[in-house]
Amino acid sequence: MRHRILEAAATLIAREGIGGLRYDQVAELAEVNKTSVYRNWPDRTTLIADALTAFAADAAPLHDSGDIDADLVDFLETLAAAMASPQGRSLQSVVAAARENPELRAVVDEVSGRRQATLHDRLRTAVERGELPAIDPRFLGELLTGPVQLFVTRGARAFTRADAHQVCAIVLAGVRATAAHGGESSLPGTQ
Amino acid sequence: MRHRILEAAATLIAREGIGGLRYDQVAELAEVNKTSVYRNWPDRTTLIADALTAFAADAAPLHDSGDIDADLVDFLETLAAAMASPQGRSLQSVVAAARENPELRAVVDEVSGRRQATLHDRLRTAVERGELPAIDPRFLGELLTGPVQLFVTRGARAFTRADAHQVCAIVLAGVRATAAHGGESSLPGTQ
Incomplete structure (x- = not known):
């Protein structure tokens, strides 16, 4: 689930920019409950950093x-x-x-x-x-x-x-x- | 004189962007007559290209x-x-x-x-x-x-x-x- 959330966040960041990242959209795209996103990433900048890091690590391991x-x-x-x-x-x-x-x-x-x-x-x-x-x-x-x-x-x-x-x-x-x-x-x- | 005009153009491009380059400002900064700029560079894009090329060639020969x-x-x-x-x-x-x-x-x-x-x-x-x-x-x-x-x-x-x-x-x-x-x-x- 963690990975699905990060993938969804990276997709949304690529589409809307970093400033436009919204937890409800991440939850919807990842098909998880919004509280799952908040619980794992209470800090928004950590979610952004983790999503970008996971994208890079997956794409170029x-x-x-x-x-x-x-x-x-x-x-x-x-x-x-x-x-x-x-x-x-x-x-x-x-x-x-x-x-x-x-x-x-x-x-x-x-x-x-x-x-x-x-x-x-x-x-x-x-x-x-x-x-x-x-x-x-x-x-x-x-x-x-x-x-x-x-x-x-x-x-x-x-x-x-x-x-x-x-x-x-x-x-x-x-x-x-x-x-x-x-x-x-x-x-x-x-x- | 050619070199002074190109230097002035590069300075103005660095300050105002490529779209903002004006012949009268180039002439003023290079301390030449505006017609000298027009005569040597009737085409504006050639002046821009020559100014950027000259800057690069001077700075990193x-x-x-x-x-x-x-x-x-x-x-x-x-x-x-x-x-x-x-x-x-x-x-x-x-x-x-x-x-x-x-x-x-x-x-x-x-x-x-x-x-x-x-x-x-x-x-x-x-x-x-x-x-x-x-x-x-x-x-x-x-x-x-x-x-x-x-x-x-x-x-x-x-x-x-x-x-x-x-x-x-x-x-x-x-x-x-x-x-x-x-x-x-x-x-x-x-x-």
């Missing part, structure tokens, strides 16, 4: 199969698909609009922070297991997701699994190659 | 020193600084707003296309000189600039020259390492 390369390819592929989907596009517009409002901005920043933490935790685990050399997980996260976001935003063509594969192959090979040189850059002429 | 690694570090560092500057931020909001209007969208898309072409041409030249292995310049451009855009948008801290250096070091090492494996990915378990 980050697994731990024990193979960081494979998990990141899956993640980037689903991330791009989620961003390009109609609901993903609506939610991005809604989130961009929410950033103009200080209170709503805090909510969307929290969602964004939770999402980044999931990725950073997964990268940190891979470093601990020796699958990746020591690297700031925040920096590596940006190297991986930045190109995907730019690609999808430009929208020249769909971001395919082959693209996800190539981003991961190049970035992870680069991380490993530069670490092999003792953490120093292997760039000539720029030191 | 892409040189050809013969050393692609060094030129890209300089480029990413200045790109981040330009995006984070007050005028750069204003122009990004203006450009985002312009995308909602079909006619203005065509202008900002043209500017974006010109900018990308400059980067792609520079990368293509580096491939021809054997500084980089054969790679789609569009894809490589996204690997390099995507992380910078994400970093600046998140705004947790300033993007430094050391960051520019690390992005280039990792991405270019990755491109070279994956090409060394015969163009195939070196990722295990994801084929």
